[in-house]
Amino acid sequence: MRKIILSGIALLFSICAFAQKTYIHAGKLVDVRNQKVLIEQTIVIEGEKIVSVSAGYQNPGSEDSTIDLKGSTVMPGLMDMHVHIEGETSPTRYIDGFRENEADVAFKSIHFAEKTIMAGFTTVRDLGGSGVNISLRNAINSGKVIGPRIYTAGKSIAPTGGHADPTNGMKRDLMGDPGPDDGVINGPYEARKAVRQQVKYGADLIKVTATGGVLSVARDGSAPQFAQDELDAVVQTANDFGIMVAAHAHGDEGMQRAINAGVTSIEHGTMMSEETMDLMIEKGGWLVPTVTAGMSAAAYGEIPGYYPPVVAEKARRIGPQIQATFGKAYEKGVKIAFGTDAGVFPHGENYREFIYMTEVGMPNLEAIKSATLTNAIFLGIEDKLGTLEAGKLADIIAVSGNPEQDITVMKDVVFVMKEGKVIKQ
Template sequence: MSRVLFTGGQVFDGTGSDRAAGDVVVEDGRIVDVGTGLDGDVSVDCTGLTVLPGFFDCHVHVVMSGVDLLRQLQLPFSYQFYEAARNLRRTLEQGITTVRDAGGADLGIQRAVADGLIPGPRMQISVNVISQTGGHGDDWMPSGQCAGPWIPHPGRPDAIADGPDDMRRVARTLLRAGAQVLKVCTTGGVLSPGDDPRHSQFTPEELQVLVAEARMQGRHVMAHAQGAEGIKNAVRAGIRSIEHGIFLDDEAIELMLEHRTWLVPTLVAPLAVIRAVKAGASLPAEMVRKAEEVAEVHAESVRRAVEAGVRIAMGTDSGVGPHGENLEELPLMQACGLSPAQVLAATTSSSAELLGHGDELGRLAPGYRADLVLVSGDAFDLAALPGGIQQVWRDGVRVIPSTVD
């Protein structure tokens, strides 16, 4: 197979080190060398460009395309799968070559990407969101009807659980359906009409059962966790990552440091809800009020976590907001105290470590899979980064612009 030489540009290796002039050589889908003065059979001119590892988004919902409840009620059931194909393509165009779907995508969507039926980033899926009755993932509405993105179907089993035995059954059902990570709501949330983001959901005993079931199958658990007590319950139970982390307190941060728990902030999510409503989306007033209340305290919580040294990985909650605008999260992370290099490391090597891919993705180093993003301009100008993406390669194949476009 031809050796492809990416030459003449700057290289950001994903570790958080500064950029440096260098070449990258790819063969048979893997990086075989990084350095200067290298050679290859085919050259890609990277003059004026920075070569980075493929980006990650550790919190997406590819079957969601906004938060307009009235629109969701009017769409045919199968429409979500066609929208998912579009959403995956838009995500790939952002340089994101790996995602963790935090609820909604089933095994069929993941396999369609893996088999090349539709273009998109490789996927780690949770299938559905585990919720207690009346919890954040329970789509029951005051009308008595269920409306939302987690409605069960044959590939997306019901994930409402009450009590340790029910939690065990739901965990095993989702794992059987193909989940590579289990997603649980340990607090209320913004986009659920009957709960409060600060209130806890599930008991410590229920969460311990969930983590035990996941570990027996070599899996991890991620937690939608916004209130401090629900965050602490999740961390003590051994859950690997806290999603959102809106109301962190000092004890929660200390526990996360002690347990080396990851934080996936999704800072753009409440902002996306507010924008959607201003653009005409139909949402209950209670959801809008909660989004407005959490936006500012969210950023402050993340700032404190960053200052303390909590491990950060990039995630957006895209699906709540538009797919294809994922990189808007990066300057928001910078505003919370991370340097541009740290933000990009959180979007590459740190996210790879969180998802269990740290030994083969997220860095430009020999032996790693050849996911590359070629960016013009200053790659550390995070606000301008999306407009500078020129090429995206996944496993040594150029996927953006596609060779079949």
Template sequence: MRTVLQGGRVFDGSGADPADADVALENGRIVEIGSSLDGDEVVDCAGSTIVPGFVDSHVHFMADGNLDPAVFQATPFSLNFYLAAERMGRTLASGVTTVREAGGADLGMKEAQTRGVVAGPEMLISITLLSQTGGHGDHWMACGEAVPSFSIPHPGRPTGIVDGPDEMRVKVRELIRAGADVIKVCTSGGVLSPRDDPRHGHFRDDELDVLVTEATAAGKWVMSHAQATDGIKSAVRAGIRSIEHGIYLDDEAIEMMVDRGTYLVPTLIAPMGVLEAADRGVNVPQYAIDKTHQVMEAHRDSISRAIDAGVKVAMGTDSGVIPHGQNLREVHEMVRCGMTPAQALAASTSVAAELLDVLDDRGTIEVGKRADLVVLTGDPFDTATLGDQVGAVFQSGHQVAGAVTIGA
């Protein structure tokens, strides 16, 4: 079957302005782009804009804005996987067709999507985040027990607490054995973790060097939760591919990222999600609320300066901190930090696909690429309303969400 998205405009993901064109799909691929194209099935896209499927570089499907530790404590372990399946479908319906799962999802969840058991974005998984003792992934409390979180260890998800180069080498190999596509490490403290400070760098250079060496040997990239200035610089020096959050960027860190081509994944809506959860009555721990207020101004200032300096920025939301399905809010927040709408859309498609090393397969609208596409019913440069514009979502050429009717 040859399907044609007809009569609309095309934003190809490169950052160029939209242009009138039809897009023909066959066998899950884009086979032709032009005018007056014919097909066995036709989608009337008059007045709409066709964009590449969005790529979210940072999500957590095992959480959903439920930031009260008591929620995790009261949730049966296996129920989390059923809840995650619904969140995956919600994310796909929002127009996100590919994600990098930044901690929580295991190989079984990825396989469920790949085999078509559940609907959701295609996933690159990190399984769990690597943290030093007392770091962002360590939920130990003063009572002597750990607060339950979305990453409880099980046979497919090893514990992520690691100290020293030798332990790091073993842990990276464990994660690769478990099916990790990418390795995630925390080179600083964070906001939602109880016993650390987002201004403090974590792990030493020898530990990070071993991490990157082992990941590279297995053909894997590394992503770093890095909020502290020192933690950001340590990650960049070690050759880590992307900085997640980047809250306390100084001029030297920005220059290092530009020089080395390190990507920045801002996750601007994540701190917003913490305060929004508290506003809607979620029992968010006070330490998380306090640290969110501490970082928000610095976060936006850092991202704005990085954008202005030319750091490569890829969209990532940290969804899970904020409820899933609101992913496209991040596009508007990048615009508020200084990107043009075209740049923010490119960051959410082609640049994010480049970060995930899948740009040869998706992320732009080109002949031969996978037909992951979104039909937007409004102006794509009106980023404040982007989430409300999703009329249809296509994944590998199949309509998987949306109300647009296919007619002969």
């Protein structure tokens, strides 16, 4: 019996020693840590992890497989820190909520998730939906659905009548009086309950709408919407759970309240003053600029009937300001996390953010770093993702052309691998 056991152990070790590996031959490879493009590299993958990255085209073993990307530029899987995976912009968006069931939203979200990962984004942060986003995350994690790794806020938290109050624009008998269970709060006690409720539902983080918004059917798009004690209660409660808080904010006063409360990130930051930029640097906060959303909303606002009139006016006025503000914040030294607000524009067009970022001064490879290593640091997962290095999960993409010379090639994703599994080739 002892000999049989020892023979079995020896066989097991023998099988492990000759486990099949995948060799990727990369014509160019983006070293995001050092912001350099390396030539003729080999990435060796075993299971879900990278085991080595080396110069030259290494020869695989007889049991191994090879992926030829000699004509492409290879880089880590991209990360978008602001998407809305449940929906997508449409002229019918404001009535779809009265016609669609939760199942309809769920089936659409599967399509949007696939578009996202096929565009090279293997990790996203979903910042607000109905709760379908939580189920979608679970379905992707269990392998039932193809899509990016999702960190989700579940339902955004708003004050009554604020951006993310789901009953804005309805007639009074449909408005009702949504409360903390629906992500609508008034006062610090309800703020605590709303955070705990989202955690109970399965949220990975919390999102608050610290100011008015552009696309909600509400008059104001920039004024502060929470009192300081309400924001303090949200952040303190989230901190107790060990999760971050993202704050949607266009207006400056609302941003300052959110930063002073201790939020991790400001989303959009459209009208951010230099004083607020200094405060962000002092407090260590991050800006997720979502320039693509602002530019897209402004363009849609010019199309007659695309948005309700109250939304169209805000979109035309507020949207175009985001790019310039991002440029000033970047130059001043505010920490930047790549995020687009995909869903405000079609999913799969997330690459447009690279173009807008580089137009106002961010170098091409630094923009790519913001969507890879920087975002991994932002999420606290840099030990697993963000670079192509031994021991990291094999989230790998490739594009045609050289993004160091032409950032627009980021739209031409020809290969996607997530955790060692080829999604697109």
